[in-house]
Amino acid sequence: MTSTEIELHQLIPDDLPDGIALVREAKERAKAIPVGRSKGVEVRRADSDRAFKERCRDTGRLTTYINLGYKTWAETRDALDEITAAGERRGFTLDRFSLVSDRRMGLPPEMRDEALGETGIMMYTEADWVGAARDTDVEPEWNDHGVATPGGIATTESAIRAGFGYIGDFAEFNRYSYPGWYDDAEQMIRGVQAASMIAQKRNDGVVLNSFIEDGYCSSFHDLATSLGWSMFQCYVAEDLIGAAHAQSYGSTFSDPIRKQAFGLAMDAINVDRVPPTFVHGDTNGLVGEDFDRNAVIVAADVMYTIARELKHPTGAAMHATPVSEPIRIPTVDELVESLVIVSEAEKRVRACPDIIDWRPIYEMRDQIIQGGRQVFRNLLDGLGKIGVKTDDPLQLMLATRRLGAGAIEDLFHAGEPDSSFPRGFKPLVASDTLGRLLERKSAVLARLRVDGPLPDLRDVKVVTAGTDVHEYALHILTQALSACGAEVINLGINTTSPDIAKVVVETAADSVAVSTHNGMALSLGRQLKKELDARRVNPRVFMGGRLNEDLEHQEAADVRPMLRAEGIVPCDTVEEMIEHLRHRPTDTGVHNHPIVH
Ligand code: B12
Incomplete structure (x- = not known):
């Protein structure tokens, strides 16, 4: 873009x-x-x-x-x-x-x-x-x-x-x-x-x-x-x-x-x-x-x-x-x-x-400052060229929110083009975030390849979603599922149960993978099941992230057993979900394919 x-x-x-x-x-x-x-x-x-x-x-x-x-x-x-x-x-x-x-x-x-x-x-x-x-x-x-x-x-x-x-x-x-x-x-x-x-x-x-x-x-x-x-x-x-x-x-x-x-x-x-x-x-x-x-x-x-x-x-x-x-x-x-x-x-x-x-440290500081000035100029000039009023705080805030972090960096970065990096340019000073994402992604793929080629998930259609602002796990999850050939419909972060259920119906997906971190995993899982039931679809539901919630007698209780009882598969790792998909288990107590009436 x-x-x-x-x-x-x-x-x-x-x-x-x-x-x-x-x-x-x-x-x-x-x-x-x-x-x-x-x-x-x-x-x-x-x-x-x-x-x-x-x-x-x-x-x-x-x-x-x-x-x-x-x-x-x-x-x-x-x-x-x-x-x-x-x-x-x-x-x-x-x-x-x-x-x-x-x-x-x-x-x-x-x-x-x-x-x-x-x-x-x-x-x-x-x-x-x-x-x-x-x-x-x-x-x-x-x-x-x-x-x-x-x-x-x-x-x-x-x-x-x-x-x-x-x-x-x-x-x-x-x-x-x-x-x-x-x-x-x-x-x-x-x-x-x-x-x-x-x-x-x-x-x-x-x-x-x-x-x-x-x-x-x-x-x-x-x-x-x-x-x-x-x-x-x-x-x-x-x-x-x-x-x-x-x-x-x-x-x-x-x-x-x-x-x-x-x-x-x-x-x-x-x-x-x-x-x-x-x-x-x-x-x-x-x-x-x-x-x-x-x-x-x-x-x-x-x-x-x-x-x-x-x-x-x-x-x-x-x-x-x-x-x-x-x-x-x-x-x-x-x-x-x-x-x-x-x-x-x-x-x-x-x-x-x-x-x-x-x-x-001073040397790196100077590189960051020089690059930072360029990004700032690129950003204001670029927004101005689109027609955004650059002296209006509301326009600037809304325009940059609608663009999103990825597009802002894609469009206005300071480094030279280099297709070997995920955003198509070589960072002047790579962030630890980039390092960690690359490392985590290759570690997951390496573990999946340990017994030979990557699992074949070409017949899987999965809706992935994050329910809050945490995006790193969702990123790794979608990359790993795609690498295995699954069709991934990624709704991104900040989604709600009705959003997810609606897309499951629209796409006739057979699986849902939800990443959630904010400490309400049980309520969320139950709400999602309710939304799916209301639409009479029954995909496999996987959840991961921080699967805890404050319960009446226990703070930040591990709610994985209760999620299982709801027919949801709680996962500690992405590999665990892929293992389930590979073996098509029926132990979740749910049908493998959506029933849309
Ligand atoms: C980074 C981070 C943030 C960043 C997010 C930045 C971003 N752009 O994503 C920022 C600073 C914005 C943030 C904000 C918040 N955070 Co925060 N955050 C973290 C942190 C440090 C790392 C989480 C992370 O991304 N890890 C890297 C990923 C790759 O690992 P992962 O999440 O564990 O995921 C792996 C597995 O769990 C699994 N997995 C995860 N999801 C799924 C889903 C499926 C289907 C499958 C199969 C597997 C799977 O696979 C992943 C890869 O191995 C954790 C603490 C920590 N060190 O873990 C707190 C943490 C998750 N945050 C927490 C909280 C409370 C919040 C806030 C709600 C705080 C607040 N009140 O505002 C807000 C969220 C607000 C909102 N609007 O939603 C708490 C959650 C507490 C809890 N549930 O008990 C934690 C644990 C910190 C803490 N100790 O309090 N956070």
């Missing part, structure tokens, strides 16, 4: 309101919203969370951060109390936490009850919001399912009133979707309005937050594209909307040189020097249940970040990923362990600050 093949009406509907006027009006309305003050800011005798972070940056004090994904504010507060008490005993300080929310928080309040509950917190009342800001000294921030969502205006107002200093996640505008909500233009309109409300509070120290890997940056194959995209986000958030905008990164980086080089490149484009909220620990490099191995990966990762932060301070808080990350929301003990790792790592790095040779 080239940008000349894209027509403006595919990206921008005729009746889209003027984004510039939308910003102005939302700022005007936001004047009436009072800005709260958190207890953390008071205790630290700062004017705002941002001012506190700037002070830490300028005085060389490192701060710490955790994600907290429990169900209610009461549960979260108790966990925070336990963690801070452990800190007093074990010699660490926790400075800030993010409330990792249930995806339903992204829906307008009146739609939240209808959607399936997932992992994460629900803020039910204003008292919950005020509690998060006032019941604890630890500074709260709001990221997921906030600003850039259909329910973003209500969430943003509650967060401002309560005294949250960093409110996000602006980066989610381009990818996050919400069950039952199909109007992407309206979602972007609300996103622009919510971001503008935060922009209006700029002089009160309120910051619009982006965690770039929640958005497109977790999909790009080149770090130059990620930097160019981050420059684009700055352009929209700062230049066009007028917000103080912070961008954090880190979860998809495993290689320390790439990670620190990218961090320095992000610092170089941070012209207003707004402290990023955190540098996230590596989450993608941790695998399985070998927590000892994960602890070493986590410690090494955070040591390099600490070294970079001490040498080139940005004000970002340090985050070590809990060792149980691949499996579930961490327990309090696992969070405490992550903070002990940060505090020990800090001591060790401070004791030998010159242990790192920074030259290759």
Whole structure:
């Protein structure tokens, strides 16, 4: 695809309101919203969370951060109390936490009850919001399912009133979707309005937050594209909307040189020097249940970040990923362990600050910056040529959302053409995401080939779908099934059970493969079976990802046995599903072929 093949009406509907006027009006309305003050800011005798972070940056004090994904504010507060008490005993300080929310928080309040509950917190009342800001000294921030969502205006107002200093996640505008909500233009309109409300509070120290890997940056194959995209986000958030905008990164980086080089490149484009909220620990490099191995990966990762932060301070808080990350929301003990790792790592790095040779890191930083500038120019010029108004934040947000991460990188990348790479160009600085995808795909294919040629699935017609934002497994799944000759109808990420069932009928597929990660696998499986039954089709149903759910007497329970009882085949690996298909088992208790009446 080239940008000349894209027509403006595919990206921008005729009746889209003027984004510039939308910003102005939302700022005007936001004047009436009072800005709260958190207890953390008071205790630290700062004017705002941002001012506190700037002070830490300028005085060389490192701060710490955790994600907290429990169900209610009461549960979260108790966990925070336990963690801070452990800190007093074990010699660490926790400075800030993010409330990792249930995806339903992204829906307008009146739609939240209808959607399936997932992992994460629900803020039910204003008292919950005020509690998060006032019941604890630890500074709260709001990221997921906030600003850039259909329910973003209500969430943003509650967060401002309560005294949250960093409110996000602006980066989610381009990818996050919400069950039952199909109007992407309206979602972007609300996103622009919510971001503008935060922009209006700029002089009160309120910051619009982006965690770039929640958005497109977790999909790009080149770090130059990620930097160019981050420059684009700055352009929209700062230049066009007028917000103080912070961008954090880190979860998809495993290689320390790439990670620190990218961090320095992000610092170089941070012209207003707004402290990023955190540098996230590596989450993608941790695998399985070998927590000892994960602890070493986590410690090494955070040591390099600490070294970079001490040498080139940005004000970002340090985050070590809990060792149980691949499996579930961490327990309090696992969070405490992550903070002990940060505090020990800090001591060790401070004791030998010159242990790192920074030259290759600076060299890579410069390559990323140069490529990033080119991507940013390509992107704005390209959108302009299609006819998108490049000074209108709403048009830019909607157009790039409709294009998608893959097309953006295909069209506007910086590297030279090279068909041996998946996107047809050679990345200037390949991302770890690309490395991992290639590695995982070839590992799966190698395992499938172990007894000879790839299994022959030419008579299989399968609908594949992801139910949330996680895309890597779906990618590997579809590639492996296609390599075996199956006909794959891939619905992509963010699909719902009715979408899937509808396509099964339309395509007369004999199998369905669903990848789901957000902690509602049983409800989802049952809902999907119901939708299929209602349409009187009976394909084989496979599910994989994180097959857990909070049940009445057990949190994050393994629901695989219950899925089996529903006639669904739970799979830990792609190979397992292919094995089933190869042997055409009937042990699922379902017919092999759809019955369409
Ligand atoms: C990367 C990641 C993200 C990225 C996704 C980026 C992207 N572009 O895809 C980002 C940062 C955006 C993200 C967001 C969220 N994430 Co996340 N994420 C992960 C992470 C680190 C890796 C998952 C992954 O892709 N692994 C690589 C793939 C290849 O491996 P896999 O998923 O295990 O899949 C393999 C097998 O399971 C199997 N498989 C998977 N699906 C299927 C399907 C079939 C049919 C078959 C046969 C096999 C199969 O085959 C695959 C290949 O071997 C995990 C933690 C971890 N280290 O695993 C958390 C994790 C999955 N995320 C989690 C959560 C909660 C979320 C959020 C809901 C947080 C929030 N409240 O906002 C959001 C999702 C919001 C939304 N809108 O949906 C939780 C899930 C918790 C749980 N269920 O108990 C995890 C476990 C982290 C944690 N410990 O809390 N996440």
